Amino acid sequence: MTTTDEILASAPQRSEQLATPELTATPQRKLAVLTCMDARLDPLRMLGLRVGEAHILRNAGALATDDAIRSLSVSQRLLGTQEVLVIMHEQCGLLNASEDDFKAALAESGVLPSWRLGAFDDLEATLAASVARLRASRELPFRETVRGLIYDPDTGALREPSP
Amino acid sequence: MTTTDEILASAPQRSEQLATPELTATPQRKLAVLTCMDARLDPLRMLGLRVGEAHILRNAGALATDDAIRSLSVSQRLLGTQEVLVIMHEQCGLLNASEDDFKAALAESGVLPSWRLGAFDDLEATLAASVARLRASRELPFRETVRGLIYDPDTGALREPSP
Numbered sequence: 001m002t003t004t005d006e007i008l009a010s011a012p013q014r015s016e017q018l019a020t021p022e023l024t025a026t027p028q029r030k031l032a033v034l035t036c037m038d039a040r041l042d043p044l045r046m047l048g049l050r051v052g053e054a055h056i057l058r059n060a061g062a063l064a065t066d067d068a069i070r071s072l073s074v075s076q077r078l079l080g081t082q083e084v085l086v087i088m089h090e091q092c093g094l095l096n097a098s099e100d101d102f103k104a105a106l107a108e109s110g111v112l113p114s115w116r117l118g119a120f121d122d123l124e125a126t127l128a129a130s131v132a133r134l135r136a137s138r139e140l141p142f143r144e145t146v147r148g149l150i151y152d153p154d155t156g157a158l159r160e161p162s163p
Numbered sequence: 164m165t166t167t168d169e170i171l172a173s174a175p176q177r178s179e180q181l182a183t184p185e186l187t188a189t190p191q192r193k194l195a196v197l198t199c200m201d202a203r204l205d206p207l208r209m210l211g212l213r214v215g216e217a218h219i220l221r222n223a224g225a226l227a228t229d230d231a232i233r234s235l236s237v238s239q240r241l242l243g244t245q246e247v248l249v250i251m252h253e254q255c256g257l258l259n260a261s262e263d264d265f266k267a268a269l270a271e272s273g274v275l276p277s278w279r280l281g282a283f284d285d286l287e288a289t290l291a292a293s294v295a296r297l298r299a300s301r302e303l304p305f306r307e308t309v310r311g312l313i314y315d316p317d318t319g320a321l322r323e324p325s326p
Contacts (some may be wrong), residue, residue, distance in 0.1 A: 003194045003217075004248050004310050011321040018319030020203045023257045027202040031166045037218040037234055040183045044205060047170045048177055054166075055200040058221040060234035067230030070278045071200055071223035076259055077257050077268060085167050093188045095244050105240060110299045115233045136192040139275045147167050156181030157265045158174040 001131035020051060025079055029053040032075040034130075035087040036062040040153040043087075047158075055081055061094040061118045062086055064137075068084060073139040082142045087158075088127045089151040094119050123150060124161045164167040183214060188242055192216040197293075198250040199225040203316040205218045206250075219246055224257040225249055227293035227300075231272075232254040245305045247297060250321075251290045252314040257282050283304045287312060 030056040035043055042055045055075045057068055063141075064086065075081045104112055120126040130154035131148040134140065151158050194217040198206055205220045206212075206234045218238045220231055227249065244257055260282035283289040294311040297303065314321050 002308070003192050004244055004312075007212075007248070008312070008321065010211050013208070015319030016320070017207075018209055019317060020319075021317045023316065025201050025203070025254060029166050032200070035286060037195070037220045037238065038188060039184050039218055040188070041217050041219075042181075042214050044239075046177070046181055048173050052202050055202055056204075056221055057200045057223075059230055060220075060237040064232075065230045066278055067222055067228045070228075070276075072282065073265075073269070073276075074256060074260075074280065075200065077265065078260060083166055085170070091323070093182050093237060097237075097241060102236075105235070106302060108198060109301045109304070113233075113236075113302060115229055117237065120234065128207060128263065134206055137182070138272045139276060141272070145165070149167075149314060152231040153185045153186065154182060156178030156183075156200060158171065160171060 005009060005089055011131045023052040026053065027054050027079065027081055030080055031085065032057065032072055032081045033087060034064070034068050034072070036060065036089055036092060038089060038092065041151065042157065046151060052144050055079070059061045061092060061120070062088045062130070063118050064133040068140055069134070072134070076141050082145065084142065084146040086130050086134065086146065086148045087121055087151055088125065089153060090123070091153060096121060097121065168310070186215040190215065190217050190242065190244055193243055193245045194248065195220065195235055196243045196248045196250060197227070197231050197235070198227055199223065199252055199255060199322065201252060201255065204314065209314060224283070224318060225251045226281050227296040232297070232300050232302055235297070239304050245308065247305065247309040247310065249290065249293050249300070249311045250314055251286055252316060253286070254306060254316060258286065259284060290324065
């Protein structure tokens with residue numbers, strides 16, 4: 001039995017508690033959060049937010065990719081959010097990963113990717129670059145609100161690096 | 164005071180409960196989930212999973228974009244996941260949205276985007292296309308495991324469409 005099979009088998013037990021017929025697609029706190037896919041992050045608990053209050057975007061590294069800009073554009077232009085928070089974290093799987101090794105591994109599978117892995121060495125500098133990219137993205141009407149934070153899964157602490 | 168300011172001010176009260184020094188970047192259930200950024204979705208609760216068990220990827224629509232494939236590649240090749248679940252949902256903000264209207268709005272901001280909004284009319288067909296794209300992605304060693312589900316925020320129900 002796969003994890004997916006287990007999830008489906010137990011889903012009916014959870015549905016009543018999950019149902020939110022009182023909510024719409026519009027986030028109540030007009031906030032969009034871009035963070036990492038890391039399994040240790042539980043964004044709503046991390047931020048003290050409730051279901052329905054914010055869009056949560058997640059990719060490998062919390063990087064401001066084209067797809068993140070697409071999603072944030074949908075968030076601001078179609079669904080009314082007006083504030084953006086980018087949250088990277090300590091001990092990220094992309095920290096000190098090797099673009100070259102990754103490219104070589106993909107080549108062995110017969111793939112020449114059009115994208116970079118997104119590996120980085122300096123957490124704060126990478127966060128600053130993502131924030132800068134979003135602030136310069138005219139796709140986003142509320143681009144000037146973008147701020148960046150760093151989370152530490154070992155301690156649960158959240159901090160804003162000094163600019 | 165912005166929502167970000169409130170989040171930062173209250174963060175120290177949450178850190179002790181959030182800390183997970185016993186966990187690493189490797190998801191314990193070897194699962195990666197791609198779902199939508201929608202504010203009504205709380206993926207861990209929706210799936211009955213705990214912090215540390217799965218990578219959670221989220222974008223507008225839960226679409227299998229290049230960035231989702233990048234993130235899933237990191238997940239499988241660097242962090243050991245072996246199973247993928249794509250979860251779209253009813254009442255998605257991209258359902259019946261207009262690519263043309265969106266493009267026109269961006270043009271007014273002086274932007275000619277290189278990406279599509281990702282609007283769709285048929286939820287099940289779009290999910291099937293995302294699943295098919297991932298299953299055909301040689302970047303992913305465990306691409307044959309990909310399955311797609313649909314969540315209904317109004318009822319909390321999760322279902323697997325018949326193929």
